[in-house]
Amino acid sequence: MKIEKVSVRNFGIIADIDLDISAKEGSLVFLNGRNGRGKTTFQSALRWCFYGDEPAPAKFLSSWALNNAQIGDTLTTRVEAEIMMDTVGTTAVIERTQLFQKTETTSPKRMGQPQLTVKIRKSAAGSLTDIKADPEMWVQSFFPKRLINFFLFDGEMMKNFFDLKVKGAVENAVREIAGVDRFDNIAQNFAAAETQLNRKIAKLTGAKAEKVNIQLEAQQKLLVEIFLEWKTLSDQLAVNKVRSEEISTILEGLEGQADAAERLKYLDAEEADYKNKLTRAEEEFQSEILTNGTNSLLVGAFPELKNQVARAKKEDWLPPPFEPARIERLIEDGKCICGAHLSPGDDSTKALQTLIEKHRVSSGVGKVLDQMSRQIDLVEIALQQGWRIIQDKNVSIMQISKDIARVQKEKERLLEVMKGSDVTEIRLLVEEKKNLDKERERLVTTTAILLGQNESQTFKVETLQKELAQATEGNKEAELLQHEAKWAREISEAAGNIHQSAIKQVRQRLQESFTEKFSVIKKGKFITEISNDFEVKTLNEFGHETELSEGEKMMKAYIFAIALREVINLGFPLVVDTPFGRLDSPNRAELAKMLSKFLEDEVTNSNRQAFFLMQDTEYTPYTRKYFEKLNPIEAYLAKDEEFENIKSDLGYGIDPDWLLYESWKDWADGKIG
C-alpha cells in the first residue's frame, strides 16, 4: 500500500498543498522542512483523514484561509489521500471535509459534522466508485484505529515507546490483529448470562420447595386431626340427638309424670335440707337445755344467798369495807380521827378494839357476799337469756317440723300421681335428658369452633399448596435454566479459549517476526518476548532482559511497528515525524544504518512505503548517504514568501533554503562527497 497523492486544504498552517508522488519511483519518502513548516501538521492531517482525530481548534481551520475570507463566508477544510491499495492497481481516494463559517468573532463557526468520502477504482483505467454504505467502516477495516500508534507516530517519543504507553498499545494491537474482541465479548456476555441465570436458579430452587412441603405436610396433618375430631364429635352429637329424642318420646308418653318425678327429686332435696336444719336446731336446743337446765336446778340456792345479802346490808357488812388495820394504827398512834387522845387500856381504846373484833369476820363475809351476789345476778340474767334461746329453738324446731310435714305430704301426693310408674326410672330418664341437652350444647359449640378452624386450616393448606406448586414449577424452570446456564458457561469458556488461543497465536507470530527482524539488525541471539500482560521484552541468549542503547530502543519500536504490519498483512505506510528524535550523532548514524538496512528489505522489496518527516539537523547530507541506495523521494515544506507565518508550500528535492547553512551548504559546495 502506497500513498500516491495527498491534498491538504485549509488545515492548520498548510493552506493548500498537493503532494503527488505517483509518478516517482521508490517507497521511501522524506518530507523535510524546518521547524514550523507543517511536518507535524501533515501527519495530523493524515490522522484526521483516516481516523477522524481532530487537532486542537486553533490548529484546525487554516488561519490563512480565515484571514482571506469575509464574515459569513463558508470555508472548507479538506484532506484527501489517494492510495494504491495493491499491486494490481486498486486505488482508493479517501477524503474528509469539515465546513466552517467565518463569524464576527475570532473563532469560526463549525457547520455540521465532518464528512468522509471513500471512492474506489479497481484499475488505473477504471473510474472512481463512491463507497456510500459505510465509509468509516471501510476505512477502519484497512486502517484499524487501535493500530494508529504503530503507523503514525512521533520519532521523538520512539525511544521511550516501550517504556510508556506501549503495554496498552501492544495489547490493543494484538487484540485488533487477533480479531478476538467479539469472542471476548461473547465470553463476557455469556459469563454474565450464566451469572444471571444462576441468580434466577438460586431464587427458584433451593430449600424453598422443601420448606413449603414440610409446612404443608404439618398443616395437612393438623387439618386431618381437626377433621377427625370434628367427625367424632359429630357422631357423638348424632347419637346424643337420637337418644334425646327417644327420651323425649318416652317422657311425653308418661303425661306429666316426668315433671312429677322431677318435682319429687327437688322435694327429696328439700326434705333432706329441712331435716338437717332440724337436727342442728335440736342439738342446739338440747345443748342450751343442758346448760340452762343445770343452772336452773341450782337456782334454789339463791334465795338464802339473797337473804344473807339483805342481812349483811342491814348490818352493814357490805362495802365500803370496814378496815380493822386502819383502826389499829389509830390506837397505836394514840389519837383518834375525832381528835380524842387514845391510851392503852382506856375506854375509847377498848371500845375500838371491841369494834375491830366484832367486824373482822362480818366484813370479810360481806365482801364475799357482795362479789357473789353480783355474779349470781349475772347467772340469773343468763338463765333468762338461755330460756329465750330455748324457746326460739323450740319455735324453729316446730316450724321445721311443719315444713318437713308439708314436704312429705306433697311427696305423698306426687307419689300418688305416679302410682304404678317406676319413679326411679323416670328420674333417671329426666336426668339423662338434661345431661344430654347440656352435652349437646357443648358439642354444638365445639363442632362450630372446629368448623371455623377447619375453614382457616383449609385456607392455609390451599395457600401452601399454591406456594408448593409455584416452588415446584420454579424447580422445573430452574432445571431448564440450569441447562441454559451450562450452555452459557460452555460457550463462554469456548469463546474465552478461542480468545486466548488467538491472542496467543498473534503474540507468537509477533514474537517470531520481531525476533527475526531484530536478529538481522543486531546480528545477535536476541529473543523478543511478549508477556501475558503485553510487555515487550528483549532477552539475550541467556534469557535475561538485555539493555539497549537509545538507537536500539528506537529501532525496536520501528521493527515492532513493521512486524505488526507484516503480521496483520496490511500495508499502511509508516509515517514517522522526527524519526531520529534527539539522538546524538553516533546514535543517529547507527539508527540510520540499521534503518537503511532494514528498509532495504522491508520497503524496496515490497509494496510498502515509509514517510519520514525530518528537519535539517536530522536529515543531513551524512544521513542522506545511508539511504541513497534506497532512492528516496525527497520533498519539503517551505515557507510561503507572501504569507510566511501562516502558510507553507510544498516543493520537491532539497529545500533551497537549507543549502545556505552548515552541512547542506558544504554539500552544495561539493565539500561533502
Add this chain to the structure above:
Amino acid sequence: MSGVVKKTKRLALSWDQDFKPNLGDLEFHLKKNTEKNRISNLDLFMLCLGIGFEAKQKRPTPPRKTDAVRLADIKEKTIAIWQAIAVSDTGNPEVLLDEDLVFDIIEQYAAAGLMILSVEMENRPDFAGWLSGKLYKQSEQVAKTK
C-alpha cells in the same frame, strides 16, 4: 376471797368413787342428746350437783382424788353458784370464810346427784329424754318464776 378467807389446798374436786364408773354412760347420753363432741368434766359435775341439790340429797364427802373439776380453770360465776349452795346448805354465810367447807358441800351434793342419775340411767329406757324433759321443765319453771 378476802384475806380473812381460809384458802383450800385442793387442785381439783373429786367424784364419789361408788358411782364414778357410771360417768361414761352419762356422758354418752348427754352426747347423744346434744351431738357435742365432748362433754366436759365441769358439765358432768354441774349436772350432778344440780340433780343432787334439787333433790336435797347429799352423800358423804368423797375422798380426795382430784379426779373431777380442776379448780384453776373455774370461772368466777361458777364459784359464786357453788358458794350460794354452801350458804343455802348451812344457812350461815360464814361458811364462805373456808373454801374447803364450800367444796366439801358441793362434792357431797354432786355425789348424790351422780347416784340419782346412775339409778335413773339404770331404770329409765329413755334416760336422755327424761333428763332433757326434766331440765326443760326446770328452765321453764325458773323462767316463769321470774
